[in-house]
Amino acid sequence: MFNTVEEYLDALKAEMQGSDAALMQDALADAREHLSTALVVAREKNAGLNEVDALKVIVDEYGTPEETASAYQEVERRTSPSLKQTVKSQSWPARFFGVYADVRAWGALLYMLIAFITGVFYFAWAVTGVSVSISFLIFIFGFPIALLFLLSVRGLALLEGRLVEALLGVRMPRRPLFSHQGMKWLDRLKALLTDKATWLMLVYMIVQFALGIVYFVAIVTVLSFSLSLIAIPFVQEFLDQGAIYNNGLRYSFPIWSYPLLILAGFLLWTTFMNIARGIGQLHGRFAKWMLVTE
Amino acid sequence: MSDITLQTKKFQKEMNAGTSSLVLLKVLSRSKEPMYGYQIAKLLEESGPEFPMMKQGTLYPVLRSLEENGLLSSMVEPSVSGPPRRYYKITEDGQAALKDWLEIWKQTKKFVDTILKG
Numbered sequence: 001m002f003n004t005v006e007e008y009l010d011a012l013k014a015e016m017q018g019s020d021a022a023l024m025q026d027a028l029a030d031a032r033e034h035l036s037t038a039l040v041v042a043r044e045k046n047a048g049l050n051e052v053d054a055l056k057v058i059v060d061e062y063g064t065p066e067e068t069a070s071a072y073q074e075v076e077r078r079t080s081p082s083l084k085q086t087v088k089s090q091s092w093p094a095r096f097f098g099v100y101a102d103v104r105a106w107g108a109l110l111y112m113l114i115a116f117i118t119g120v121f122y123f124a125w126a127v128t129g130v131s132v133s134i135s136f137l138i139f140i141f142g143f144p145i146a147l148l149f150l151l152s153v154r155g156l157a158l159l160e161g162r163l164v165e166a167l168l169g170v171r172m173p174r175r176p177l178f179s180h181q182g183m184k185w186l187d188r189l190k191a192l193l194t195d196k197a198t199w200l201m202l203v204y205m206i207v208q209f210a211l212g213i214v215y216f217v218a219i220v221t222v223l224s225f226s227l228s229l230i231a232i233p234f235v236q237e238f239l240d241q242g243a244i245y246n247n248g249l250r251y252s253f254p255i256w257s258y259p260l261l262i263l264a265g266f267l268l269w270t271t272f273m274n275i276a277r278g279i280g281q282l283h284g285r286f287a288k289w290m291l292v293t294e
Numbered sequence: 295m296s297d298i299t300l301q302t303k304k305f306q307k308e309m310n311a312g313t314s315s316l317v318l319l320k321v322l323s324r325s326k327e328p329m330y331g332y333q334i335a336k337l338l339e340e341s342g343p344e345f346p347m348m349k350q351g352t353l354y355p356v357l358r359s360l361e362e363n364g365l366l367s368s369m370v371e372p373s374v375s376g377p378p379r380r381y382y383k384i385t386e387d388g389q390a391a392l393k394d395w396l397e398i399w400k401q402t403k404k405f406v407d408t409i410l411k412g
Contacts, residue, residue, distance in 0.1 A: 029377075030331065030354035036376035037332040061339070063349030074311070075355035174358065 002059055003052050005035045015069040020076070021292045022161075025173040027072045034062060099273040104169055108280025109273070111167040112215035115283075118163070119212025122156065122205035129153070130202070147185055150192040157201040157291045160208075164291075170284030173292060197293040204290040211283070222272040229265030233258040310348045314356045316399055319365060319384060319392045328369070328381035331357065357382055365391050 002008040009028055016024045038058040043049055062068070099105045129149035136142030161172035183191065192198050232243045232253055242250030253261065321334055329337075334357075335350040360366045365388035372378045384392070 026358065027355070030358075030380075031351065033330070033377050033379055034332050034335070034350065034354070037330075037373070037379065040375045041332075061335075061350050063351035067349050068351035071349075071352035072355045074307075075359045078359065 001052070001056055003055070005032065005039065005055070008035060008055075008059060008065065012065040012068055015065040016072070019069070019073055020171050021288070022171045022173045023072055023076050025292065027068065031062070031068060035059070038062075096274060097270060099270060099277060102277060104280060105273045105277040107167040107169065108276045108283075109219065111163070111280060111283070112219055112276060114163065114167075115208060115212040116216035117212070118160070119208040119210075122160075123209035125156070126153070126202055126205040143186065143189060147189045147192070150189070150198055153198060153201050153205070154192075156205065160204075160287065161291055164284055164287045168280045168284035168287075170281075170288055172288065195293075200290045204287070215279070218272075219276075222268065226265040226269035226272070229261050229268065232261050310352070313399075314348060314353065315360060316392075316395050318353065318356060318360065319388055319395065322366065322382055322384040323389060323392055328383040330379040330381050332379075334382075360388070364388075 002011065009031060012027060012031055013024065016027060035055070035058060038061075039051070039054060042054040042058065043051075063071070129152070133142065133146035133149050136145050158173065162174075164170055165172040235241060235243055236252055242252040244251040244253075317338070318334065321337060322329060331350075331354055335353055338353075339350075357366065357368075361368050361382065365385060366382045367385050368380050368382045370378045370380050
């Protein structure tokens with residue numbers, strides 16, 4: 001039987017080994033909330049209570065780790081992340097051009113645009129937070145500042161996870177991890193500092209800056225290039241101007257090349273949409289690996 | 295465990311899969327205040343102590359999936375003792391779904407009762 005809530009959680013974790021890490025994190029958060037609340041209530045009713053006996057009754061009502069784990073897996077099978085789709089086998093042209101109907105591709109594009117803004121913010125926040133925290137550590141009030149900063153990193157990681165799940169369709173945690181409940185704040189700071197997850201999150205925030213810029217530049221470049229190719233015939237015909245300008249002279253594309261130019265622009269953008277979908281999937285996996293603690 | 299009790303357990307589980315969503319929606323639609331998991335579990339226990347239909351732990355994933363589908367909304371609030379609690383509230387979509395679900399439940403109940411009596 002279980003002597004403490006932590007023991008139950010460990011058993012639940014073992015039971016959920018192999019299922020999605022984010023799902024496990026949710027299940028642990030729920031169990032922690034319920035069992036601790038039930039224990040507090042039981043203690044209020046009867047002060048001289050034997051905790052082990054009380055926990056036995058509570059766990060009896062809550063369900064064994066095995067039952068709880070299977071309930072989560074059952075429900076998860078029925079609700080999948082919003083953008084997840086059933087994989088259909090299709091011929092490659094259908095897959096290539098079908099990208100326009102694929103929400104994941106549009107989601108990935110949107111994510112890549114947003115990553116530019118969030119990336120800059122994460123970077124600024126991380127660099128400011130780290131330098132302010134470290135330099136204030138010589139004062140006593142540096143410690144609470146460092147704690148607040150590290151907690152904010154956790155919060156931002158959760159937020160980023162929600163964004164990744166909504167736009168890239170990769171299952172991410174829906175609950176924060178509260179593993180330091182009831183600790184003194186200095187111990188809490190120590191726990192955060194020694195937790196590998198905190199550092200991975202910080203690294204993610206910094207890497208996101210570079211990735212955000214690359215994504216943004218790629219979108220803007222390819223989009224403007226594709227649109228220019230498509231626009232050439234219209235510019236030449238309606239504005240009556242050669243599309244190539246060099247040394248004060250204008251050159252025109254011949255009329256027979258118009259369909260080819262439009263086709264090239266369209267194909268370029270379609271190819272990029274396919275690449276963006278792939279990048280989205282890769283980034284989702286990367287985010288999961290960096291932000292979700294096992 | 296014998297095969298029959300195993301089948302019975304499975305049957306119970308399948309029955310609960312549908313009814314628990316209905317029950318949770320109803321409880322939250324009746325409540326004026328947002329409620330957290332433990333509160334809901336206690337309420338269910340008090341309103342039907344003679345039927346311990348489901349383990350309390352199975353309510354949480356259902357709550358979560360209802361929220362995922364937009365029928366409930368939730369927010370986390372710190373508590374005086376213990377970890378923060380997630381409070382659930384029914385949404386407009388949830389109210390609409392509940393109305394339809396109740397109708398389905400009435401039909402199902404009538405149908406099953408008729409067959410069983412017959």
